[in-house]
Amino acid sequence: MLGRSYDPIEFELFKNALFSIADEMALTVHRTTYSAVLKDNMDYSTAFCDADGRLVAQGLTLPSHLGSIPEALGAVMRRYGEEMAEGDIFVLNDPFEGGMHLPDIFLFQPIFVDGERVAIAATICHHTDVGGRVPGSNASDSTEIYQEGLRIPPLRLYERGKPNPTLHMMIERNVRVPVKVFGDLRAQLAACTIAERAFKELVARYGVARTRFYMNELLDYAERLTRAALSELPDGEWSFLDHIDDDGVELGKPIPLRVRVEKRGDRMVVDWTGTSPQVKGAINNTFSFTRSAAYCGIRSILPSNIPNNEGYFRAIKVIAPPGTVAHGVLPAACAARGLTGFRMVDCLFGALAMMLPERVGAAGDGGNLGVSLGGWTKARTPFIYVDFTCSAWGGRPWGDGLDGNSHMFANMASPSIEVTEAEQPIRITQYEFLPDTMGAGQWRGGAPFAREYMFLEDEGVLQVRADRREFLPFGLQGGQPGAPSMNWLIREGKREKLPSKFCITLKYGDVFRLEVPGGGGWGDPLARDPALVARDARNGLVTPAAARRDYGVVLSGWEVDVAATDTLRTEMRAARTAPLPAVVRERAA
Numbered sequence: 001m002l003g004r005s006y007d008p009i010e011f012e013l014f015k016n017a018l019f020s021i022a023d024e025m026a027l028t029v030h031r032t033t034y035s036a037v038l039k040d041n042m043d044y045s046t047a048f049c050d051a052d053g054r055l056v057a058q059g060l061t062l063p064s065h066l067g068s069i070p071e072a073l074g075a076v077m078r079r080y081g082e083e084m085a086e087g088d089i090f091v092l093n094d095p096f097e098g099g100m101h102l103p104d105i106f107l108f109q110p111i112f113v114d115g116e117r118v119a120i121a122a123t124i125c126h127h128t129d130v131g132g133r134v135p136g137s138n139a140s141d142s143t144e145i146y147q148e149g150l151r152i153p154p155l156r157l158y159e160r161g162k163p164n165p166t167l168h169m170m171i172e173r174n175v176r177v178p179v180k181v182f183g184d185l186r187a188q189l190a191a192c193t194i195a196e197r198a199f200k201e202l203v204a205r206y207g208v209a210r211t212r213f214y215m216n217e218l219l220d221y222a223e224r225l226t227r228a229a230l231s232e233l234p235d236g237e238w239s240f241l242d243h244i245d246d247d248g249v250e251l252g253k254p255i256p257l258r259v260r261v262e263k264r265g266d267r268m269v270v271d272w273t274g275t276s277p278q279v280k281g282a283i284n285n286t287f288s289f290t291r292s293a294a295y296c297g298i299r300s301i302l303p304s305n306i307p308n309n310e311g312y313f314r315a316i317k318v319i320a321p322p323g324t325v326a327h328g329v330l331p332a333a334c335a336a337r338g339l340t341g342f343r344m345v346d347c348l349f350g351a352l353a354m355m356l357p358e359r360v361g362a363a364g365d366g367g368n369l370g371v372s373l374g375g376w377t378k379a380r381t382p383f384i385y386v387d388f389t390c391s392a393w394g395g396r397p398w399g400d401g402l403d404g405n406s407h408m409f410a411n412m413a414s415p416s417i418e419v420t421e422a423e424q425p426i427r428i429t430q431y432e433f434l435p436d437t438m439g440a441g442q443w444r445g446g447a448p449f450a451r452e453y454m455f456l457e458d459e460g461v462l463q464v465r466a467d468r469r470e471f472l473p474f475g476l477q478g479g480q481p482g483a484p485s486m487n488w489l490i491r492e493g494k495r496e497k498l499p500s501k502f503c504i505t506l507k508y509g510d511v512f513r514l515e516v517p518g519g520g521g522w523g524d525p526l527a528r529d530p531a532l533v534a535r536d537a538r539n540g541l542v543t544p545a546a547a548r549r550d551y552g553v554v555l556s557g558w559e560v561d562v563a564a565t566d567t568l569r570t571e572m573r574a575a576r577t578a579p580l581p582a583v584v585r586e587r588a589a
Contacts, residue, residue, distance in 0.1 A: 071099075395444050460506045
């Protein structure tokens, strides 16, 4: 039995080696996958768990999966436990048994050394399609889980190294693009194989007993760092309320998201009590995704050297009553739950901004916006394009929001236009930043973009989930909110405004235009350096009229008229009748 005493240098080497294996798994998926949603959007995660199913190391890619792998693996452990054998590989996607939504398929491979289970390799990938009523399997207007696709409980995909032919055939017959689905499953299997080989090399170096000891110590180490960091934050309670515009089924009915953050000593509680009951549309969260949102939000205010593992989770309690949009129960539809999860991060930031006003930024674009387009070519072969897009961070107490950048809950990249046009019957006819859409502030919100998709097949189904049209990305400390999202259909030269969430049939030559919301601003816009306003004007992000209206900056050509700006700002400050509010939800007229 190993004691608590150990060589700290050896422990650091072990920690870095284990995390590097998880990262290598992520790179393996990236290099071997078939679908754009993985190789471009990078909507996947990899991890290492110990023999008991505790998350020890999470690899590169998505913070949104921080709470999901332990939940999903827990479901496998409860069902199979000690029945696990060498060569077994387990699969699941059931949102009500550890999963998140049906396109996210988990694979778990237990790793044995000399007949003893020592660790479990984990991968999760968003698959292009898992069946259901809409290509891409993520329509926001589904009303129950049974409409959304193939639901896989914890099962053996491989048993003692041999594939389960019944399950393989069941998957193949229920998805629209089996070549991509099985290609991506093989990428997950490759990542697990890489993990097994590298981990056994690690065990050969340290031995089974010391490997187990260091994995457990890594959890305790993360917990100690987390609790020490939390102890330095102020104690108290803070609440915040935000809204999703609607669920895409009951149009115009706002959905409240309410969070209460309580911090005492070295622990924190994130409580979603008071959030809307679960809704008819498919934006209901699973509890695992709600936990991920909470872990991500809290993680952003803590030191960066804390490992991402279950030790970090121990200091944070997440509460979400069953039957709410934060914790859906059967038969809740949840295919578009990504929208709610991202918005929960922003809602949590609103509470954390009250706790730490100098460390938390304004709301981002509220991502992620989902665009799926599918159908059949003239040759009767299926096509499906899936893109989850984010565009703008909110302004931060020390700098502008990031332009055209993924929400921190995702780390998703934008698909290559050239690859998209080569692989899909789509032409991207416009992709550019939108001027005057960022929330004004001392530090402005990030700039959003517009993207136009021209459809080049006879017929296809387009499904879109967007939001932040009625409830804008809020500004903080006097900063203005970002501009709303917008969807347009351009058909035969006529432009039609579309709802934020919809499914429609496209015809050849139709153009769908997506305008993503802007990030909220932080701080008094009249305190912004006029030179930064002029720079944005030169870059086409701010028009001279908006520079004058929002910032009190008068431009002469592309340069600042200093005297006129000083006069205008003095007049604008004098015209104010009240102090600037801490949270700003409506754009100035």
